Every structure is written in C-alpha cells, then in structure tokens.
Amino acid sequence: MSKVVTLKAFFEEARAGRLTGIRCGRCGEIAIPPKEFCPACQERAWEPVPLDGHGTIASFTVIRVPPRGRAEEAPYAVAVVKLNEGVSLLGRILDIPLDALKVGMPVRFRPLLREEQTVVAFGPP
Amino acid sequence: MRRVAVIGVGVTKFGKHERTCAELFAEAAADAIQDAGVSPRAIQALYYGNVVGGEGDRQLHMGPLAASVLGIPTIPTTRFETACATSHAAFRHAVMEIAAGVSDVVLVGGAERVLNLPTDAATEYFAYASDATFEQPAGITFPGVFALVARAHMAKYGTTEEQMAHVAVKNHRHGALNPKAQFQKEITLEQVMKSAKVADPLKLYDCCPFTDGGAAVVIVSEEVARRSRKPVWILGSAAASDSMFLHEKKDLSRVLATERAAQAAYRQAGRGPQDVDVVELHDCFTIAEIVATEGLGFFEPGTGGIAAEKGWTGLGGKLPVNPSGGLKAKGHPIGATGAAQVAEIVTQLRREAGPRQVDGAKVGLVHTLGGNTATVLVSLLSSE
Numbered sequence: 380m381s382k383v384v385t386l387k388a389f390f391e392e393a394r395a396g397r398l399t400g401i402r403c404g405r406c407g408e409i410a411i412p413p414k415e416f417c418p419a420c421q422e423r424a425w426e427p428v429p430l431d432g433h434g435t436i437a438s439f440t441v442i443r444v445p446p447r448g449r450a451e452e453a454p455y456a457v458a459v460v461k462l463n464e465g466v467s468l469l470g471r472i473l474d475i476p477l478d479a480l481k482v483g484m485p486v487r488f489r490p491l492l493r494e495e496q497t498v499v500a501f502g503p504p
Numbered sequence: 505m506r507r508v509a510v511i512g513v514g515v516t517k518f519g520k521h522e523r524t525c526a527e528l529f530a531e532a533a534a535d536a537i538q539d540a541g542v543s544p545r546a547i548q549a550l551y552y553g554n555v556v557g558g559e560g561d562r563q564l565h566m567g568p569l570a571a572s573v574l575g576i577p578t579i580p581t582t583r584f585e586t587a588c589a590t591s592h593a594a595f596r597h598a599v600m601e602i603a604a605g606v607s608d609v610v611l612v613g614g615a616e617r618v619l620n621l622p623t624d625a626a627t628e629y630f631a632y633a634s635d636a637t638f639e640q641p642a643g644i645t646f647p648g649v650f651a652l653v654a655r656a657h658m659a660k661y662g663t664t665e666e667q668m669a670h671v672a673v674k675n676h677r678h679g680a681l682n683p684k685a686q687f688q689k690e691i692t693l694e695q696v697m698k699s700a701k702v703a704d705p706l707k708l709y710d711c712c713p714f715t716d717g718g719a720a721v722v723i724v725s726e727e728v729a730r731r732s733r734k735p736v737w738i739l740g741s742a743a744a745s746d747s748m749f750l751h752e753k754k755d756l757s758r759v760l761a762t763e764r765a766a767q768a769a770y771r772q773a774g775r776g777p778q779d780v781d782v783v784e785l786h787d788c789f790t791i792a793e794i795v796a797t798e799g800l801g802f803f804e805p806g807t808g809g810i811a812a813e814k815g816w817t818g819l820g821g822k823l824p825v826n827p828s829g830g831l832k833a834k835g836h837p838i839g840a841t842g843a844a845q846v847a848e849i850v851t852q853l854r855r856e857a858g859p860r861q862v863d864g865a866k867v868g869l870v871h872t873l874g875g876n877t878a879t880v881l882v883s884l885l886s887s888e
C-alpha cells in the first residue's frame with residue numbers, strides 16, 4: 380500500500396520545521412512529495428521518511444529583478460540544495476550574506492513563514 | 505506516414521506593438537498564406553500558440569478569435585501552451601495531422617503581447633511557467649532558473665561570464681542584419697559585462713527582452729507541396745520533457761530534454777549533428793545557447809562556451825547559430841517564438857535571408873525550450 384504524502388501535509392510539517400520525503404518500498408529511491416509512481420522503478424509503494432534537513436548548495440542565484448509583490452525582499456538568494464539523503468530541494472536562502480554563497484556550502488532547512496504560506500528555506504547549518 | 509513541407513512563412517516586426525495578439529498573429533498568418541500561394545479557403549485547421557494572454561489580456565478561447573480576425577472563422581482551431589516552446593509544440597502536432605492524412609493544408613503559429621504590461625507583472629506571469637507549489641513561493645524568476653543552470657555549468661566546467669557575453673555580442677551582430685529584429689544594433693563585450701545584474705551571474709545583456717510579435721507558417725502534404733514555389737521538407741519533429749521540478753533535475757548543467765528531443769529528431773530524420781548547416785536555437789539567456797549547442801551534439805559537454813568565444817557559431821563560422829539574431833536580439837514573443845524560428849530556417853533553406861544568409865545551407869535545425877527546461881522541441885528541415 381502506498382502512503383500518499385499530500386502537498387498540504389508536506390507544508391504543514393515543514394511549517395513545524397520538519398522535512399518529509401517519501402521512500403520507495405521496492406527500490407529505496409527517495410523523492411520529494413507529491414508523487415504516485417516511483418520514477419526509478421515504477422512501483423507505487425511509497426512510505427513517508429523524515430529528512431534531516433542538512434545538505435549542500437548545488438547551485439544558487441541572487442534574484443535582483445523580482446516578480447510582482449517581492450520588491451521589498453530583493454535582492455534575495457534562491458538555491459537548489461542537495462540533501463544528505465540524496466534528494467534535492469529548491470528554497471530561499473536566509474541569514475547567509477549574498478556574497479558569501481558558494482556551490483558546495485553546507486546549509487540546513489528551516490521554514491520561511493509568510494502569513495498562511497510556508498516557503499522552503501535554508502539557513503546556516 | 506506522409507511527407508510534410510513548409511510552403512509559406514510570415515513574421516511581424518518584433519518589438520512593441522499597439523495591437524492585440526490576434527491582430528499580430530493574423531498579420532503574420534496572412535503573409536504566410538500569401539507566401540504559400542494558396543487561398544485562405546484552402547486552410548483546413550489552425551494550431552495557435554499563446555502563453556500569457558489569459559493573464560495579460562484576460563482572453564481565453566484564443567484559437568477561434570485568431571481565426572476570426574484572420575478572416576477564416578469556420579476552421580477547427582486549438583490553442584497550445586508549453587511555455588516558451590508553445591508554437592513549436594503546435595507545429596509538431598500540425599505536422600502529425602498532415603503526416604497522418606487527416607488534413608493537407610494547416611496553418612500554425614502564435615503571438616504574444618507583453619510590452620503593454622508593467623515589467624513586474626510580465627516577470628510574474630512568465631514565472632507561472634515554474635512550479636507554483638515550491639518554486640514561485642521561493643521567488644524564482646525565469647532568469648533565476650537559467651542563473652541556476654549557469655552557476656552549475658560554471659562550477660562543473662569552468663565556463664566564464666565572458667564566454668556567455670560572447671553569445672550576446674554574436675547574436676546582436678546577427679540581429680543587426682535582420683530588419684524584423686527588435687534590436688538591430690551591435691553591442692560590445694564590455695557593454696554586456698558592465699550591464700546590471702538581473703539574477704547572478706546573469707546580467708541584463710545575458711537576457712532576451714520582453715517582446716510583442718506574431719509568426720506563422722503554412723504546412724502541407726507532399727502532393728500540395730509539389731505544386732508550390734520552394735517547399736522546405738520536414739525531416740523530423742520531436743518533443744521531450746524533463747521533470748517540472750528544478751529539485752528533480754539530474755544535472756543542472758545540462759538540459760536533458762534537449763538531449764532526448766534531439767536524439768529522437770535525428771533518428772526520425774536519419775541524420776546527425778554533423779549534417780546540420782544552420783541552427784535556430786533557444787537562447788532565452790546566453791547560457792541557454794551554450795548548453796543547447798552541447799545538448800544538440802554540436803560540441804562536447806562543457807565546451808559550448810569555448811565555441812562561442814572562438815566564433816565558431818557566428819555567421820561565417822563552422823556552424824552558424826541564430827543567424828536571425830536569436831531570441832536575444834530578434835526578440836522573444838514567447839507564443840510566437842517557435843514558429844518564428846521555423847520561419848527563419850525556411851528562409852535560410854530557400855536562400856532568401858539576404859545579408860544574414862548562411863552560404864550553402866541545406867539542412868537546418870530548430871530547437872525551442874519551454875520554461876524551466878521541462879519542455880523541448882527539436883525539428884529538422886531540408887531544402888531537398
């Protein structure tokens with residue numbers, strides 16, 4: 380039986396500071412929800428798995444021309460972070476000077492709370 | 505499957521227009537139909553592309569609107585949307601309709617109008633082509649996506665900002681030769697390097713502009729093509745996808761969908777990268793051209809920046825890329841771009857490109873990428 384982790388559940392957990400992945404019951408592939416079939420083996424047997432939130436920056440950018448509604452936040456950094464469990468996650472960078480950012484730099488997950496919205500973010504480890 | 509050919513092309517001037525998307529498309533389509541030498545009555549279907557008309561113009565149901573403004577309101581129409589690859593996706597499906605024997609004459613194209621919108625609104629609507637659950641809330645933008653690609657390419661291969669700047673300089677040099685281009689002026693390496701940062705390491709001159717414009721092509725069965733002036737044959741047309749989520753890209757320094765679509769198109773055509781004489785590819789950002797020249801098999805992974813620096817991709821070089829000026833200088837009306845790229849390759853293969861003509865071009869490749877590298881289309885065309 381596949382245990383579906385909905386986006387709602389993922390972000391509720393994230394709001395409380397916990398990252399949730401899913402692990403394939405057949406091949407062990409770890410993914411970020413939501414997902415039905417395992418992209419690696421096509422099985423449909425996910426189990427939720429806690430992710431410890433630690434990882435390193437795989438790539439990053441500093442957004443200086445933001446979309447509408449984000450003007451006060453710019454410039455800000457967005458990074459793809461490779462987590463220790465092997466999956467990656469994109470998020471906002473918090474509390475790291477923009478000119479100190481480097482590919483390979485260790486970071487740790489923390490939620491960025493914006494009223495009702497929860498945004499994945501990463502700060503110093 | 506039946507052979508399919510392009511027999512007519514039309515492109516509006518790219519830049520700012522005080523006309524609706526439907527008007528822009530209809531002008532290009534009327535030019536394409538007249539270029540094809542067929543009656544408007546001969547058109548059996550319209551495959552129409554537009555991306556942000558729902559957001560910017562509050563206009564849906566755009567297919568019949570476009571056909572109505574063109575003056576052929578009774579044909580079947582469908583609107584396509586695959587972000588920036590929109591009208592190339594429409595093109596591929598139209599090719600299949602003719603190859604399958606359903607129709608003999610089909611009109612394909614698209615239009616976009618965004619210069620009437622504030623820049624932050626256009627930036628927001630373009631970002632809708634990224635995932636709305638993780639990525640838009642994090643504040644990612646369209647330049648931001650390719651900045652992530654650029655940073656990964658620089659870290660893995662040592663690609664430099666100067667090499668990226670060479671792409672912009674080259675495409676502006678080509679655009680200066682194209683009377684339809686939004687920017688018809690050359691720029692210097694220094695101007696690119698000193699331009700304002702948009703999303704590090706990408707600067708203003710690494711980015712294509714916002715553009716209004718329309719483009720259309722008429723495609724037909726072999727039987728109809730045999731009666732036309734200078735048919736250009738479609739050897740292959742393929743699409744591929746990659747995960748919509750940036751966090752699921754296996755390697756941010758590559759665009760795997762480009763590699764998959766190229767392999768499929770080459771297989772259909774029975775040709776390889778060494779057979780290609782001229783290329784129109786998706787240089788929405790300078791790094792995108794570098795990565796595309798690698799993914800399409802023209803240069804080894806990691807050497808696309810060197811190719812740009814050495815001038816191999818300029819007019820007169822080993823493999824001219826984006827003789828039209830590309831998205832960078834010709835402009836990027838996103839819903840029209842794929843059709844406009846096909847139109848340029850057809851013009852090149854007909855030897856009608858004037859001062860930007862690639863000498864002796866017989867086989868051309870069109871590459872169009874959608875949004876966050878999740879959609880790519882590749883088509884191969886030939887004059888023979």
Ligand SMILES: [Zn+2]
Binds near residue numbers: 407418
């Ligand atoms: Zn599996």
